[in-house]
Structure formats: C-alpha cells, structure tokens
Amino acid sequence: MAGPKTNRIGLPVTDYRGVSSTLCKGCGHDVISNTLTTALYEMGVEPWRVAKMSGIGCSSKTPAYFLGPAWGFNSVHGRMPSVATGALLANRTLIGLGVSGDGDTASIGIGQFVHMVRRNVPFLYVVENNGVYGLTKGQFSATADEGSRLKDGTVNDFAPIDICTLALELGATFVARAFSADRKQLIEILKAAIAHEGFAVIDVMSPCVTFNNHVGSTRSYDYGRNHEGPIHEFGFVPAWDHPEVGGGGEDTFDVPMPDGGTIRVQRVGRAHDPRDKGAALRLLHEDAESPEYLTGVFYVRAGKPPLPQFLKMVEEPLATLPEARVRPTRETLAEINESYR
Amino acid sequence: MNESTRAAEVPGPVSVNDLTLRVATVNGSGSQTANNTLLRALFHMGLPVSGKNLFPSNIAGLPTWFTIRVSGDGYVAPKRDVNVLVCLNPASAEDDVRSVPPGSLVVYEETLRCERYRDDVVLVAVPFQKLVKEVCEPVALRKLVVNMIYVGVLTELIGIEVAEVKQALDKAFAHKPKALGLNRDAVRAGIEWVRENVSRVSPFRVERMARDEDLILVDGNTAAAVGCVFAGVTVLAWYPITPSSSVAETVAHLGERYRRDPETGETTLAVVQAEDELAAVGMVIGAAWAGARSMTATSGPGISLMSEFVGLGYFAEIPTVIVNVQRTGPSTGFPTRTQQGDLLSAANLSHGDGRHPCLYPSDPHEAYEFAMAAFDLAEGLQTPVFVLSDLDLGMNLWMTKPFEYPEEPICRGKxxxxxxxxxxxxxxxxxxxxxxxxxxxxxxxxxxxxxxxxxxxxxxxxxxxxxxxxxxxxxxxxxxxxxxxxxxSRVPEPVLDGPGTAVGLLAFGTSHHAVVEARDHLRDELGIETDYLRLRAFPFTDSVREWIEAHERVYVFEQNHDGQMRRMLTMEFPSLGARLHSVLHYDGLPPDARSVWEPIALDAVPSVKGGA
Incomplete structure (x- = not known):
C-alpha cells in the first residue's frame, strides 16, 4: 500500500503546515502562508532547522500557520531583525525565515530592517505588504501610495517607502517583489530565495480584504490584477535536477544560485537579468513613477559573505560548544591578573 | 628669587601617607597616562590608593581633574579636602587654588601666577612650558610630554620612589620605546628641577608600606568584561555609551585574543556593534533563545530603550545578561558622572508586571565575580539579569583582589x-x-x-x-x-558587619567605600556604633529582612535623589518601611565618608552639628 506522498527528504506536506489561520477570509497573507508551505515542501527544507521569526501585526501572526514542526519566535513590533540576527549568529545551522508587514518593516521597524540588510544576515525576509495596519483597524502605513484612499475617504498625503528600492540601495543581495494573487510566480521567487545565501527580501503585495481592498486603494486585489507587470518570466530549477547552464535552450538564460539551483529566465518581454543592479534600480524608479506594479526578482548577487561567515564564527551551534572552547584557561586568567599588577 | 621660596613662609608638621592629590588639566591633553603612572607608582610602594577621574562630556578643551587619595588607614573613598594640587589649566586655576585648605601644597605652571590667589598655602611655581621645550624636541608631542614633568615634580616633592615611577613608565610604554625615552626624560627633568630649585620639604609625603595581601589595580569595566569572557559568553551585542563602552570593547578585545582559533581564524564569540540599544538587546535575546550565552552592556539611556525587550525576556523566559554601568540621569543627565540611579528602573524594567534579578558589585573583584555569576543565574532562572555597576566602579582604577579562576563548571540550567x-x-x-x-x-x-x-x-x-x-x-x-x-536562594547574600547595635547602616555597590570610613568616624570621633549590611542583590534574601527587623533605625545610604533602594526595600518589606531612613548623595561625584556620617550624626546627636 502506498504511503502518503512525500518530498525529497521523505516528509509529507502536512509537516509543512501549521495551525489554522485566524486572519480574515480572503486575506492575502494566508495565500502567502500556503505558498510558503508548498515552496518549503518542494524544496525539501528540513523543518526542524528553520527559525520562523516575526514581529507584531497580522503578518507576524502567520509563522504559526505554516511549518508547524519548526521553531518559532513572534517577538516585538518592528524588532524581528535584531532577534533574528542574534539567533542566526548563535546557530549557523539554522535556516532563518521571517514574515513581517509594512508597518512592522517600514514604519516602526525601518531602523532594524536597514541594518539587517547592511549586515547581510542570512535570512529570508518576507514582507506582507498591504499598505494599512490591520489589527488596529485600518490606518495607513508608510508604504501606502501617495493619493491612495482609506475606506472612509481619507487620502494619504505622503510618499511611500519602497522596500525593494531601499533594500537594493543598501546592498541587499536578493531583492524581489510579488503579488500574493500571483501564486505561480510567488512560488518560484520563494524557491529562489530559499536557494540564496545571505539576506533575501521579498516584498509581496498582500491585499487586506477588510481595510484596503476598495476602489481608490492601490493595494487591492483588483488594483494588483490590473497593474501587475512581471519584469521577467522565470522558473526555478532546483539543484537536484542538476540544471546545466544554458540547459533551457536559446530562449532562456540562467542565473545560477549558490545551492546549485538556477533561476531560468525566458527571453520574452522585459526579460530582466537579476544580476544587473543598474537595470533593477531603473525598473524600480520607473515603477515609482507609473501606476504599474512591477514584480519579479530584481536583483541577485552571490558571493558576499553573510554575517556569521564575515565574523568568522565557528560552524557549530554556540549552544553546544564544550566548556574548554568558551572558557579560557587558568593560565590565561593568571596572565590577565599579571597585567594588572 | 624663585616663587618656591614662599614655601618657607608656611611652616608645619609633615603628614605621611595621608593625602589627596589633585591634578587639574585640560580634557584631551593626554594627562591620563601621567596620572596612572603616579597611581601605579604609589600602589607599588604598598600604599592604599584610589584614583578618581573627573572628566567632562567633551573630546577636548574642557577642564578635567584627576584625584588620587593615599590613605595609610586603607580608605579608598574620596576625601573632600585636597592637600596637593597641580594646576596646569588656566581656565580652572583660580577656582582650583582657592578650593584647597590652608597649608596645602600647590604646584602650578609659573605663568598662571597662582601666587596671586593665596598666601596661606605652599606654592611651587614650575616653568613647565620651558622645561618641556628642553626635553621634547617635537613640538607636537609637548602637550603630552609636559604631563610627565609634573609626575617628576611630584615624585621628588612628596617622596614617590623613582624606581617605581620608572617601572610604571616601562609598563605604560612597553611597546613604544621612543615614547618611553621622551617620557623618562620628562620625569627626570621634573625631579631635577625640584632638586635644584625647591629647598623645603613638602608638608605632605609618602613612604613605602608593607602590604600583606596580593592586589591588582584595575577598573570595574575591565573586571566585568573578564568575568563575562570567563563565564563563556558567546554573543555580545552593544551600542556605544559612556560609561559602559569599555565593558563591551574589553570583551571584544579579550575575545579576539583568547576565543579566536589562531589556526582556523574562527571564533566562539560573536560581537556586534548594534545600531542602537533596542537592537543590541534584541540580538542578545534572539541569541539566547537560540542557545548562546549572551550579554549586552549599557547605561541609563540604553536601559530605557531596552525596556520593551526586557519584558519579552521576562515573559518568554529568555536568559541574558545586561551590564548597566550607571551614570547620572535622568535623560542625558551628567553622562560622565556617577550615580546609583537605575535601581528601580532595572529591577522593574518594562510595562506590565515583572521584576528582574539585579547584582550590585562594589569593587572590581566583585564586578568580575558578579558578571560571571550573572550568566549562571540568568540561565538557571531563564530570565534577564542585571549587573548594576556605576561610572565610579567602571571607569576608575581600584585596588582589588586578583581574579580567581572559577572552580565550578559553567551551568546552563534546565x-x-x-x-x-x-x-x-x-x-x-x-x-x-x-x-x-x-x-x-x-x-x-x-x-x-x-x-x-x-x-x-x-x-x-x-x-x-x-x-x-x-x-x-x-x-x-x-x-x-x-x-x-x-x-x-541563588543571588549573593549580603555582607554583615557590626557589634550588634540598634543603629543599622545599609548600602551597596560603590557606596560601600564611603560607609567603611564613615563607620570608623562615627565610632571613633562621635561614639556612635553602627551595624552594617552591604546589600549585594535583588531580590532581597531573607537575611536582609531579618537584619532590618533586628535594628530600630536603619540608614539606607545610596547615590540618588529619590531614595530608590529605600523604596525597593519598603515595597518588599512594607511593615519595615518606617525603620528605613534615607541618607543620600547625588552630585554626580563618588561619595566621601562625610556624606554618610554627617547626616547620621545630625540625626542621632543633633548637638554634633557645631563641632563636626
């Protein structure tokens, strides 16, 4: 009798699910949680190696809704980056994955976000971006577009902070944007981000069905569907499929990832090459000036050492180092004492 | 005729091994090495010494004072009256000279013409600027080297042993042979100038003493840092803030030296200079969650910023160590002055309910021990633990017992x-x-x-x-x-002393040193016997309650305005609140004995006022 279907490490998809969501029916965040479940399952990520991190907000509740057997930490509003930085320094074998929102990232948490980017913490940072605060009932966040309207007609007078532009300018090594309703593209982006080494940010437009899904909103499902403009068509070919460079034929080009997988881009439409930072910045600047909502992998850079490697941390988890490796010797203390005599 | 001949006009007995020496210079003039050379030489003569650096919140230009007390009786708290003054700062010279008691020895740069201000002190006008030109060819270095001339002048005037000064210089300039030569020459020039120009014996002198215990000279921040490293800290995240920065910098330095594998280059100690204290404490909480022994070091403003995360640590039960080197608050306050001002905020930090264990070291040896113990305590209890040091302990040099190697293995708790x-x-x-x-x-x-x-x-x-x-x-x-x-049952017990009288004195941290001297004064000069409890931790152990219960009147001496420790004791032991009386010192400087004994004497014996 055949057992349940399993992934490449022999786990059923149920091991990648979490508890039931308590978010509103139709929330974009739930689609992202489900897509993460699929991406992590298909990539064969070991759940017990994953540290799921978050701050505070609707988005920050979602780590409970996928990958139940993983470790989770729902921390302080806007401060997920520092908690994750500490955790990933303490244990290099952990896979860091965080979910944040636009308030949690671009308002209260922007200070920690930019420094996490700067430090190239090995972390997949998903922003579930809906332009409003949900749990506090619908106030604008710092990513809301200028001129967009709340349900009660209030107009946002301030220019938005664009997370991708910010991350790119600060030296992020993987920068992507997605739309939660475009699951087909989101899953490929997530897989590529999982394959990345270093800091990866995915800014996902994730409509708030309760507070920001009306006419006049620039973060609604309708707005997304009518304005999404993919910067390329691509698929992620995982390492175990042994992608050969150029194996997709002349109609594609490959962007190899450090884990042996590859981003295979079709030579159609804009066909953005994510290794081209200048082009990525131009696209993002164009995007800011137009109603179009560009999605895809804007930038990938391999080879920049993530923070633990940069600090030359030992590879083992710090928690289980034997005492002899963390407490200097009696002779060392004698030497220290002598220097103060 | 040289000004120094004026010395003859103020005859008097010579006082030995009981003096307070103050050097007044300009911040950024490089006098620290000279001052530490003096301190170290005196220390190596077997003399009980303490050094207090009073510095402004400024990189260069404002007045700064370094005060050394030599006490044959072994007291290390500062004393109000200065006996030996060195004036090099034109901006503060007049005030400095006017502040010393009659009969003091005043050494000054001759062009400051301090003889204008006093005729009841022993004046020694030294041509520092002329002398430095003779010994130091490079003009740019003269500002630094001139300081060693006063070291030489004082050496000869008050009787510091030249060999000990030389040895202190060798230590200070061990890796800078060229600088060593220049500085030696400057010291010699000072000594020779006194020999040739000053005939009178100084009214204050020092003589070698036998010391029967092994002591080291170290600051509390260094000591705390050594404790952290020997506790096996594996993640340090911090944000620079006076007066705590050198805790983190020393941990990082020791980590580079002793925790990085020389062959692989890999380290077992992560150090991150965070973007602010919010991030610093967030990182150490994240690290501790993932199993690291983590710590941060900060001071008052940083403590305020860490508030929310400390509540998370308490509620989610994540151990970490926070070394708080307290400075004068509230707000920016006096960033370079000392205080015991974060007692309430540390113990109760964050919104909602919650109390946090706090350790109160009183000297560098205890800073070392408590910093180390804090890790086992934090991990044993799975909660954030504070080590509450202060600027006086952290940044000044203290005589202290050498650090003892931990005999117990590291305990990670459950x-x-x-x-x-x-x-x-x-x-x-x-x-x-x-x-x-x-x-x-x-x-x-x-x-x-x-x-x-x-x-x-x-x-x-x-x-x-x-x-x-x-x-x-x-x-x-x-x-x-x-x-x-x-x-x-896990925090350090208080230290008790006293014959068993009705009057109790309760203090903690650096307030201890003034209390030691004050109790002797109260007993010997005023006939008031006191019992003493030196508190070493919060939560308070049962022995604290029992001791307060055994005393009719308990004076709680602390360095803040609000009587924070008295309040904490009253909150924990409400029925004993009426017995507790505050004695407070909060001008930002380390307390002297008089700050302790005078209010107590006035309270106990009102007639003392006139005679004290």
Missing part, C-alpha cells in the same frame, strides 16, 4: 537535548516540573525535530500555545513570580 527530552513525560516549554517555577527549555535546531516550540511575547500556556484565557495567564504570572522567590 536545557534539554534530544535524550533529555525523551525522558521527560509530557514536556511543555513553560511547565513547572520541579516546583521552583523554572521550566525546561529546548534549543532551536538542537533536537532534530523534537522539542520545537513557538516562542511569543503574547499570552501562552504551559505548552507554549497561544492563549487569551485568564486562567492560563494567571498561572504564568504566578509561576514567573515563583521564579523570583527561587532567585532568593
């Missing part, structure tokens, strides 16, 4: 590996199995799929599941409070 977890029946991350309030924890990534749980600062039950049920919340809060009870 941490389960896969094997331990398998033995546990119905494990829950927040379940009290042993009745001490402390649950068993697993570490992320550590047990291959078993023992994973979800950590949150929101309501959770014994199995770490989200809850909004009142009963679950009450159970958690009661267990957290039980942990603080458990802490009472």
């Amino acid at each position: 941490v389960l590996d896969a094997e331990g977890l398998a033995k546990m029946e119905d494990w829950g991350r927040y379940k009290d199995v042993d009745g001490d309030g402390v649950p068993y924890r697993t570490l992320p990534g550590g047990a291959d799929g078993v023992g994973a749980y979800f950590t949150r600062g929101s309501g959770h039950d014994a199995y770490a599941r989200y809850t909004e049920k009142g009963d679950d919340y009450i159970a958690t809060m009661q267990r957290l409070a039980l942990k603080l009870e458990t802490a009472k």
Whole structure:
C-alpha cells in the first residue's frame, strides 16, 4: 500500500503546515502562508532547522500557520531583525525565515530592517505588504501610495517607502517583489530565495480584504490584477535536477544560485537579468513613477559573505560548544591578573 | 628669587601617607597616562590608593581633574579636602587654588601666577612650558610630554620612589620605546628641577608600606568584561555609551585574543556593534533563545530603550545578561558622572508586571565575580539579569583582589537535548516540573525535530500555545513570580558587619567605600556604633529582612535623589518601611565618608552639628 506522498527528504506536506489561520477570509497573507508551505515542501527544507521569526501585526501572526514542526519566535513590533540576527549568529545551522508587514518593516521597524540588510544576515525576509495596519483597524502605513484612499475617504498625503528600492540601495543581495494573487510566480521567487545565501527580501503585495481592498486603494486585489507587470518570466530549477547552464535552450538564460539551483529566465518581454543592479534600480524608479506594479526578482548577487561567515564564527551551534572552547584557561586568567599588577 | 621660596613662609608638621592629590588639566591633553603612572607608582610602594577621574562630556578643551587619595588607614573613598594640587589649566586655576585648605601644597605652571590667589598655602611655581621645550624636541608631542614633568615634580616633592615611577613608565610604554625615552626624560627633568630649585620639604609625603595581601589595580569595566569572557559568553551585542563602552570593547578585545582559533581564524564569540540599544538587546535575546550565552552592556539611556525587550525576556523566559554601568540621569543627565540611579528602573524594567534579578558589585573583584555569576543565574532562572555597576566602579582604577579562576563548571540550567527530552513525560516549554517555577527549555535546531516550540511575547500556556484565557495567564504570572522567590536562594547574600547595635547602616555597590570610613568616624570621633549590611542583590534574601527587623533605625545610604533602594526595600518589606531612613548623595561625584556620617550624626546627636 502506498504511503502518503512525500518530498525529497521523505516528509509529507502536512509537516509543512501549521495551525489554522485566524486572519480574515480572503486575506492575502494566508495565500502567502500556503505558498510558503508548498515552496518549503518542494524544496525539501528540513523543518526542524528553520527559525520562523516575526514581529507584531497580522503578518507576524502567520509563522504559526505554516511549518508547524519548526521553531518559532513572534517577538516585538518592528524588532524581528535584531532577534533574528542574534539567533542566526548563535546557530549557523539554522535556516532563518521571517514574515513581517509594512508597518512592522517600514514604519516602526525601518531602523532594524536597514541594518539587517547592511549586515547581510542570512535570512529570508518576507514582507506582507498591504499598505494599512490591520489589527488596529485600518490606518495607513508608510508604504501606502501617495493619493491612495482609506475606506472612509481619507487620502494619504505622503510618499511611500519602497522596500525593494531601499533594500537594493543598501546592498541587499536578493531583492524581489510579488503579488500574493500571483501564486505561480510567488512560488518560484520563494524557491529562489530559499536557494540564496545571505539576506533575501521579498516584498509581496498582500491585499487586506477588510481595510484596503476598495476602489481608490492601490493595494487591492483588483488594483494588483490590473497593474501587475512581471519584469521577467522565470522558473526555478532546483539543484537536484542538476540544471546545466544554458540547459533551457536559446530562449532562456540562467542565473545560477549558490545551492546549485538556477533561476531560468525566458527571453520574452522585459526579460530582466537579476544580476544587473543598474537595470533593477531603473525598473524600480520607473515603477515609482507609473501606476504599474512591477514584480519579479530584481536583483541577485552571490558571493558576499553573510554575517556569521564575515565574523568568522565557528560552524557549530554556540549552544553546544564544550566548556574548554568558551572558557579560557587558568593560565590565561593568571596572565590577565599579571597585567594588572 | 624663585616663587618656591614662599614655601618657607608656611611652616608645619609633615603628614605621611595621608593625602589627596589633585591634578587639574585640560580634557584631551593626554594627562591620563601621567596620572596612572603616579597611581601605579604609589600602589607599588604598598600604599592604599584610589584614583578618581573627573572628566567632562567633551573630546577636548574642557577642564578635567584627576584625584588620587593615599590613605595609610586603607580608605579608598574620596576625601573632600585636597592637600596637593597641580594646576596646569588656566581656565580652572583660580577656582582650583582657592578650593584647597590652608597649608596645602600647590604646584602650578609659573605663568598662571597662582601666587596671586593665596598666601596661606605652599606654592611651587614650575616653568613647565620651558622645561618641556628642553626635553621634547617635537613640538607636537609637548602637550603630552609636559604631563610627565609634573609626575617628576611630584615624585621628588612628596617622596614617590623613582624606581617605581620608572617601572610604571616601562609598563605604560612597553611597546613604544621612543615614547618611553621622551617620557623618562620628562620625569627626570621634573625631579631635577625640584632638586635644584625647591629647598623645603613638602608638608605632605609618602613612604613605602608593607602590604600583606596580593592586589591588582584595575577598573570595574575591565573586571566585568573578564568575568563575562570567563563565564563563556558567546554573543555580545552593544551600542556605544559612556560609561559602559569599555565593558563591551574589553570583551571584544579579550575575545579576539583568547576565543579566536589562531589556526582556523574562527571564533566562539560573536560581537556586534548594534545600531542602537533596542537592537543590541534584541540580538542578545534572539541569541539566547537560540542557545548562546549572551550579554549586552549599557547605561541609563540604553536601559530605557531596552525596556520593551526586557519584558519579552521576562515573559518568554529568555536568559541574558545586561551590564548597566550607571551614570547620572535622568535623560542625558551628567553622562560622565556617577550615580546609583537605575535601581528601580532595572529591577522593574518594562510595562506590565515583572521584576528582574539585579547584582550590585562594589569593587572590581566583585564586578568580575558578579558578571560571571550573572550568566549562571540568568540561565538557571531563564530570565534577564542585571549587573548594576556605576561610572565610579567602571571607569576608575581600584585596588582589588586578583581574579580567581572559577572552580565550578559553567551551568546552563534546565536545557534539554534530544535524550533529555525523551525522558521527560509530557514536556511543555513553560511547565513547572520541579516546583521552583523554572521550566525546561529546548534549543532551536538542537533536537532534530523534537522539542520545537513557538516562542511569543503574547499570552501562552504551559505548552507554549497561544492563549487569551485568564486562567492560563494567571498561572504564568504566578509561576514567573515563583521564579523570583527561587532567585532568593541563588543571588549573593549580603555582607554583615557590626557589634550588634540598634543603629543599622545599609548600602551597596560603590557606596560601600564611603560607609567603611564613615563607620570608623562615627565610632571613633562621635561614639556612635553602627551595624552594617552591604546589600549585594535583588531580590532581597531573607537575611536582609531579618537584619532590618533586628535594628530600630536603619540608614539606607545610596547615590540618588529619590531614595530608590529605600523604596525597593519598603515595597518588599512594607511593615519595615518606617525603620528605613534615607541618607543620600547625588552630585554626580563618588561619595566621601562625610556624606554618610554627617547626616547620621545630625540625626542621632543633633548637638554634633557645631563641632563636626
């Protein structure tokens, strides 16, 4: 009798699910949680190696809704980056994955976000971006577009902070944007981000069905569907499929990832090459000036050492180092004492 | 005729091994090495010494004073009256000279013409600027080298042993042979100038003393840092702030030296200079969650910023060590002055309920011991622990016992590996199995799929599941409070002293040193016997309550305005509140004995006022 279907490490998809969501029916965040479940399952990520991190907000509740057997930490509003930085320094074998929102990232948490980017913490940072605060009932966040309207007609007078532009300018090594309703593209982006080494940010437009899904909103499902403009068509070919460079034929080009997988881009439409930072910045600047909502992998850079490697941390988890490796010797203390005599 | 001949006009007896020497210079003039050379030479003559650096919040240009007390009786608290003054700062010279008592020895740069201000002190006008030109060819270095001339002048005037000065110089310039030569020449020039120009013996002198205990000379920040490194700290995140920066910098320095494998280049100590104190404490909480022994070091403003995260650490039960080197608050306050001003805020930090263990070291040896103990305490209780040092302890040099190697192995507390977890029946991350309030924890990534749980600062039950049920919340809060009870048996006990009288004196941290001298004064000069309790930790142990109960009147001496420790004692022991009386010192400077004995004497014997 055949057992349940399993992934490449022999786990059923149920091991990648979490508890039931308590978010509103139709929330974009739930689609992202489900897509993460699929991406992590298909990539064969070991759940017990994953540290799921978050701050505070609707988005920050979602780590409970996928990958139940993983470790989770729902921390302080806007401060997920520092908690994750500490955790990933303490244990290099952990896979860091965080979910944040636009308030949690671009308002209260922007200070920690930019420094996490700067430090190239090995972390997949998903922003579930809906332009409003949900749990506090619908106030604008710092990513809301200028001129967009709340349900009660209030107009946002301030220019938005664009997370991708910010991350790119600060030296992020993987920068992507997605739309939660475009699951087909989101899953490929997530897989590529999982394959990345270093800091990866995915800014996902994730409509708030309760507070920001009306006419006049620039973060609604309708707005997304009518304005999404993919910067390329691509698929992620995982390492175990042994992608050969150029194996997709002349109609594609490959962007190899450090884990042996590859981003295979079709030579159609804009066909953005994510290794081209200048082009990525131009696209993002164009995007800011137009109603179009560009999605895809804007930038990938391999080879920049993530923070633990940069600090030359030992590879083992710090928690289980034997005492002899963390407490200097009696002779060392004698030497220290002598220097103060 | 040289000004120094004026010395003859103020005859008097010579005082030996009991003096306070103050050097007044300009901030940024490089006098620190000279001052430490003096301090070290005196220390090596077997003399009980203490050095206090009074510096402005400024990089260069404002007045700064370094004060050394030599006390044959062994007192290390500062003394108000200065006996030997060195004036090099035109901006403060007049005030400095006017501040010393009659009969003091005043050494000054001759062009400052300090003879204008006083004729009842022993004046020695030294041509420092002329002398430095003779010994120091490079013009740019003269500003620094001139300081060593006053070292030479004082050496000869008050009787410091030249060999000890030389040795102190060798130590200071061990790796800078060229600078060593220049500085030696400057010291010699000072000595020779006195020999040729000053005939009179100084009214204050020093002589070698036999010292029967092994002591080192070190600042409290260094000591705390050594303690952290020997505690096996593995993650340090910090943000620069006076007066705590050197704790983190020294940990980092020691880490480079002793925790990085010389062959592989790999380290077992992560150091991150964070973007602010919010991030610093967030990193150490994240690191501790993932199993690191983590720490941060900060001061008052940083403590305020860490508030929210400390509440998370308390509620989600994540151990970490926060070294708080207190400075004068509130707000920016006096960033370069000392205070015991964060007692309440540290013990109660964050919104909602919650109390945090705090350790109060009084000298560098204790800073070393308590910093080390704080890690075992934090991990043993699974909660943030504070080490409350202060600027006086942290940044000044103190004589102290050498650091002792820990005899006990590192204790990580109740941490389960896969094997331990398998033995546990119905494990829950927040379940009290042993009745001490402390649950068993697993570490992320550590047990291959078993023992994973979800950590949150929101309501959770014994199995770490989200809850909004009142009963679950009450159970958690009661267990957290039980942990603080458990802490009472693990924190350092107070140190008691006294013949058993009705009057008690209670102090802690650096306030101790003024109390030691004040008690002698109260007894010997005023006939008031006191018992003494030196508090070393919060939560207060039962012995603290018993000791207060045994005394009719307890003076709580502390360095802040609000009487924070008295308030904490009153909150913990409400029925004893009426016995507690505040004696306070809070001008930003380390307290002297008089700040302690005078209010007590006035209170106990009102007639003392006139005669004191």
